[in-house]
Amino acid sequence: MKILLIEDDQILNQNISEALKAENFNIVSLFDGVLAEKKLKTESFDCVILDINLPGKNGFDICKEFRQHNHNTPVIMLTAFGELDDKVKGYNCGADDYLTKPFYMRELLLRVNALLKRSAKSEPQKKTISIGDLYINLSTKKVMRQNKEIELTPREFQILVKLIEKKGELICKKDLIKEIWGNVVDANTNTIEVYINFLRNKLDKPFGKNSIKTKIGYGYYFEDIDGN
Numbered sequence: 164m165k166i167l168l169i170e171d172d173q174i175l176n177q178n179i180s181e182a183l184k185a186e187n188f189n190i191v192s193l194f195d196g197v198l199a200e201k202k203l204k205t206e207s208f209d210c211v212i213l214d215i216n217l218p219g220k221n222g223f224d225i226c227k228e229f230r231q232h233n234h235n236t237p238v239i240m241l242t243a244f245g246e247l248d249d250k251v252k253g254y255n256c257g258a259d260d261y262l263t264k265p266f267y268m269r270e271l272l273l274r275v276n277a278l279l280k281r282s283a284k285s286e287p288q289k290k291t292i293s294i295g296d297l298y299i300n301l302s303t304k305k306v307m308r309q310n311k312e313i314e315l316t317p318r319e320f321q322i323l324v325k326l327i328e329k330k331g332e333l334i335c336k337k338d339l340i341k342e343i344w345g346n347v348v349d350a351n352t353n354t355i356e357v358y359i360n361f362l363r364n365k366l367d368k369p370f371g372k373n374s375i376k377t378k379i380g381y382g383y384y385f386e387d388i389d390g391n
Contacts (some may be wrong), residue, residue, distance in 0.1 A: 165188065165208050165355055166208060166209060166210045166211070166275070167191050167199070167206075167208040167230070168191065169195075169211070169217060169225070170212070170224070170241060171194045171214060171216070175264075176192055177192075178268065179268070179271065181267045183272070188284060191206075194217075195219045196217035196218060196222070196225055199220070200229075202221055207236075207336055210278060210282075212241065212271075212275070213226060213241065214240075215242040217240070218245070222253075227237075227257060228312050230316060234257075234304045234315075234317055237260070237278035237279065237281075238257065238258045238259050238260075238276065239247050239258070239260045239261070239262060239274060239275065240253045240258040241262050241266075242261070242264065242298065243263070243264045244263070244308060250368070254358065259278055260315060260344075262274065267347050267379065277293045277344070278328055281345065281347075286344055290293075290302050293339050294385075294387050296309050297327075299323070301324070304317075304320055305321070306366075311335060316338065316361075318358055318364070322355075322359070322364060323357055325339065326383060326384065326385040329384065331385065333378055333385065334383055335381055336352045336383075338382070339355055340355055
């Protein structure tokens, strides 16, 4: 497995590299945002560990531009800040996970392995989903509504597919977290609420729809408005 590590703190960069190499990962280490952006355009990686505060170009911008041509490679963002606004911004840029410094190296390894395991899952048996005016291509991760393409981050896409696969059944927040993030990732109900809000703003509001429903105190479900 090949991992790109972008962290400008040389000591932390070295510590993370050594911990990952001890787990038999192939590590490419960079310290600069501009160089990282170029590397992501020319090479393929199984996972990206990305600091936010970088010289040259910050992690938010790097992640956002990376997602324009790569929707599948998991990205873990590192930051010295733990504010919810920073997390929301990171997730909205396409990050899959978020780790606040200082952190235990073991926790980082658990999160990397969890993301790699999920991204390596076998391809789904069916390649497309059509429900009402919504079309989803599971192979290309393309989502369309009313013949207009909707750009979703990997996490948004996963949550949408999980909701639709339940065929109108209610999914509680904790079960949705477990399905998407697994047991080792410290996601919480606020994280799910943020993503549901993102989905509604992209999938429902521009089209005058209300497909993603909330049952207060329980969770979420997807309602096929058109009854197809």
